[in-house]
Amino acid sequence: xxxxxxxxxxxxxxxxxxxxxxxxxxxxxxxxxxxxxxxxxxxxxxxxxxxxxxxxxxxxxxxxxxxxxxxxxxxxxxxxxxxxxxxxxxxxxxxxxxxxxxxxxxxxxxxxxxxxxxxxxxxxxxxxxxxxxxxxxxxxxxxxxxxxxxxxxxxxxxxxxxxxxxxxxxxxxxxxxxxxxxxxxxxxxxxxxxxxxxxxxxxxxxxxxxxxxxxxxxxxxxxxxxxxxxxxxxxxxxxxxxxxxxxxxxxxxxxxxxxxxxxxxxxxxxxxxxxxxxxxxxxxxxxxxxxxxxxxxxxxxxxxxxxxxxxxxxxxxxxxxxxxxxxxxxxxxxxxxxxxxxxxxxxxxxxxxxxxxxxxxxxxxxxxxxxx
Amino acid sequence: xxxxxxxxxxxxxxxxxxxxxxxxxxxxxxxxxxxxxxxxxxxxxxxxxxxxxxxxxxxxxxxxxxxxxxxxxxxxxxxxxxxxxxxxxxxxxxxxxxxxxxxxxxxxxxxxxxxxxxxxxxxxxxxxxxxxxxxxxxxxxxxxxxxxxxxxxxxxxxxxxxxxxxxxxxxxxxxxxxxxxxxxxxxxxxxxxxxxxxxxxxxxxxxxxxxxxxxxxxxxxxxxxxxxxxxxxxxxxxxxxxxxxxxxxxxxxxxxxxxxxxxxxxxxxxxxxxxxxxxxxxxxxxxxxxxxxxxxxxxxxxxxxxxxxx
Numbered sequence: 001x002x003x004x005x006x007x008x009x010x011x012x013x014x015x016x017x018x019x020x021x022x023x024x025x026x027x028x029x030x031x032x033x034x035x036x037x038x039x040x041x042x043x044x045x046x047x048x049x050x051x052x053x054x055x056x057x058x059x060x061x062x063x064x065x066x067x068x069x070x071x072x073x074x075x076x077x078x079x080x081x082x083x084x085x086x087x088x089x090x091x092x093x094x095x096x097x098x099x100x101x102x103x104x105x106x107x108x109x110x111x112x113x114x115x116x117x118x119x120x121x122x123x124x125x126x127x128x129x130x131x132x133x134x135x136x137x138x139x140x141x142x143x144x145x146x147x148x149x150x151x152x153x154x155x156x157x158x159x160x161x162x163x164x165x166x167x168x169x170x171x172x173x174x175x176x177x178x179x180x181x182x183x184x185x186x187x188x189x190x191x192x193x194x195x196x197x198x199x200x201x202x203x204x205x206x207x208x209x210x211x212x213x214x215x216x217x218x219x220x221x222x223x224x225x226x227x228x229x230x231x232x233x234x235x236x237x238x239x240x241x242x243x244x245x246x247x248x249x250x251x252x253x254x255x256x257x258x259x260x261x262x263x264x265x266x267x268x269x270x271x272x273x274x275x276x277x278x279x280x281x282x283x284x285x286x287x288x289x290x291x292x293x294x295x296x297x298x299x300x301x302x303x304x305x306x307x308x309x310x311x312x313x314x315x316x317x318x319x320x321x322x323x324x325x326x327x328x329x330x331x332x333x334x335x336x337x338x339x340x341x342x343x344x345x346x347x348x349x350x351x352x353x354x355x356x357x358x359x360x361x362x363x364x365x366x367x368x369x370x371x372x
Numbered sequence: 373x374x375x376x377x378x379x380x381x382x383x384x385x386x387x388x389x390x391x392x393x394x395x396x397x398x399x400x401x402x403x404x405x406x407x408x409x410x411x412x413x414x415x416x417x418x419x420x421x422x423x424x425x426x427x428x429x430x431x432x433x434x435x436x437x438x439x440x441x442x443x444x445x446x447x448x449x450x451x452x453x454x455x456x457x458x459x460x461x462x463x464x465x466x467x468x469x470x471x472x473x474x475x476x477x478x479x480x481x482x483x484x485x486x487x488x489x490x491x492x493x494x495x496x497x498x499x500x501x502x503x504x505x506x507x508x509x510x511x512x513x514x515x516x517x518x519x520x521x522x523x524x525x526x527x528x529x530x531x532x533x534x535x536x537x538x539x540x541x542x543x544x545x546x547x548x549x550x551x552x553x554x555x556x557x558x559x560x561x562x563x564x565x566x567x568x569x570x571x572x573x574x575x576x577x578x579x580x581x582x583x584x585x586x587x588x589x590x591x592x593x594x595x596x597x598x599x600x601x602x603x604x605x606x607x608x609x610x611x612x613x614x615x616x617x618x619x620x621x622x623x624x625x626x627x628x629x630x631x632x633x634x635x636x637x638x639x640x641x642x643x644x645x646x647x648x649x650x651x652x653x654x655x656x657x658x659x660x661x662x663x664x665x666x667x668x669x670x671x672x673x674x675x676x677x678x679x680x681x682x
Contacts, residue, residue, distance in 0.1 A: 208595035
């Protein structure tokens with residue numbers, strides 16, 4: 001019997017196959033240097049993504065930002081590593097990137113926080129930027145965006161569009177970021193339509209198009225005529241399209257996937273920030289800030305409107321956008337009431353960043369509960 | 373809201389959510405009945421989903437997409453067949469490798485196809501008078517063509533397995549391949565066929581997701597349904613009818629959770645996600661207890677057949 005030998009050969013083949021596959025993750029897309037930049041010094045910048053660039057959502061949006069960066073700054077040479085699991089494995093990946101001479105490393109998921117800090121200690125000459133976390137060091141800064149501002153604007157569109165005064169929200173995970181989004185959206189809805197309610201269904205997924213579509217359907221068959229979402233797939237928008245109803249996309253412009261349904265989408269726009277950060281490192285003006293970028297800086301925005309959005313609605317959104325960009329008013333400026341009607345933020349006050357980052361209650365107008 | 377208004381959309385959603393799992397589970401059921409365990413279902417579904425999607429986008433015809441998904445799923449299963457039947461490699465290891473391989477391959481193939489719509493997905497076709505039957509009609513007969521095909525497939529596989537001679541041979545293949553060999557049947561050839569057919573069905577399961585359920589291509593869009601299909605085969609005790617019911621039960625769990633939430637009833641999503649596996653364990657315990665330790669799994673499941681081995 002030669003079973004043992006065969007399985008040994010097989011396992012060897014298997015291991016080499018795995019090595020090949022895991023090696024495929026790293027790519028080095030480089031922009032051809034423009035002749036005008038021939039004199040400029042090259043700088044290597046790396047990006048670590050939690051999902052595949054093809055997730056059409058979170059990592060995709062970051063990669064669009066990276067593409068913008070190499071377009072604007074041809075002297076930048078970028079490396080990306082996709083689908084890096086959070087935790088110990090990411091520490092190895094980040095170390096490798098620092099070892100390969102990358103001068104700036106963007107780690108784009110919450111779970112890379114401690115690994116980023118650990119690696120940063122060993123490479124003081126490298127600048128690390130961690131996305132969505134809260135720990136900094138001499139050479140580590142953090143960055144995130146005030147997506148809630150864009151969500152507020154999409155809420156206005158939804159509030160003006162609904163006929164049944166029931167808007168469905170397909171929510172991802174019960175964490176402050178998602179709750180903040182639902183609350184901001186609801187504030188937007190209620191600013192133009194105080195009768196409307198926002199009904200919440202949790203999927204506990206970031207990424208399951210079929211389940212998320214079904215969650216949207218359950219809202220649509222129960223009276224909702226506009227669907228908003230927080231996941232990275234267009235499933236909920238497709239459900240709205242099939243039901244002949246409307247939807248508000250997220251992460252990127254989702255109108256291609258459901259052209260008759262998508263009113264607009266709340267979108268990320270990392271590109272200009274990446275350019276600014278790389279420039280500041282080159283000019284040695286970089287600081288280890290905790291950056292929470294606002295709509296005024298272009299980090300978050302809403303996608304172009306679908307043809308069904310009226311000029312009246314567009315005007316309301318434009319006014320609200322001006323108000324937010326001016327900095328005189330923000331989404332959670334008082335009075336803000338919770339679901340029971342109790343005032344949480346009194347008139348004349350604005351919710352602090354710290355409170356917004358730890359949101360664990362719903363505002364008035366949300367119909368749903370937060371799972372414990 | 374009346375009980376009908378709650379139940380009909382819930383059960384109709386369970387049928388749709390169960391269909392991709394059902395196709396994949398029927399494929400795995402045939403494969404396991406032939407004595408081969410294939411844990412590559414998740415990878416096969418993904419490759420089926422992406423190739424079906426690519427073909428449907430390129431050709432503009434979802435039926436060509438379906439065909440492509442079957443060919444791709446079958447081709448991936450052929451690798452498993454070669455490794456486990458010809459080379460007699462460990463079936464569990466080969467299957468797991470296939471899942472990893474399929475996940476990577478589908479992501480690689482689909483790069484250019486992300487975020488684009490299918491020109492013509494499978495659409496809902498109410499089945500005339502059948503669709504008008506009160507209660508039953510909206511639940512069973514107001515779906516897309518692939519759902520109807522899955523009904524026919526369950527009947528066909530059941531009839532084939534339990535009422536035809538080749539079906540008897542298929543079951544014997546998984547029970548005692550040596551006896552089949554002694555009867556003059558080509559064990560290797562037959563096992564190859566059933567593994568490939570099983571893979572083709574897994575491919576359809578994937579294509580159902582990318583062409584009918586949520587028509588789009590996204591990396592990893594099966595989100596673990598391949599594993600649920602593997603559990604379902606055990607839950608169904610290798611019987612196509614029970615696979616049908618189990619698929620709708622497993623598919624209906626998510627649908628139920630969402631609809632309860634709309635009514636304001638909160639169920640832990642972690643508990644719901646656990647249920648398919650919990651049911652499977654319970655069924656196993658129940659069966660083993662009742663039959664005094666004998667499980668109805670095919671006797672030679674997972675064992676490589678070697679003619680020279682005594």
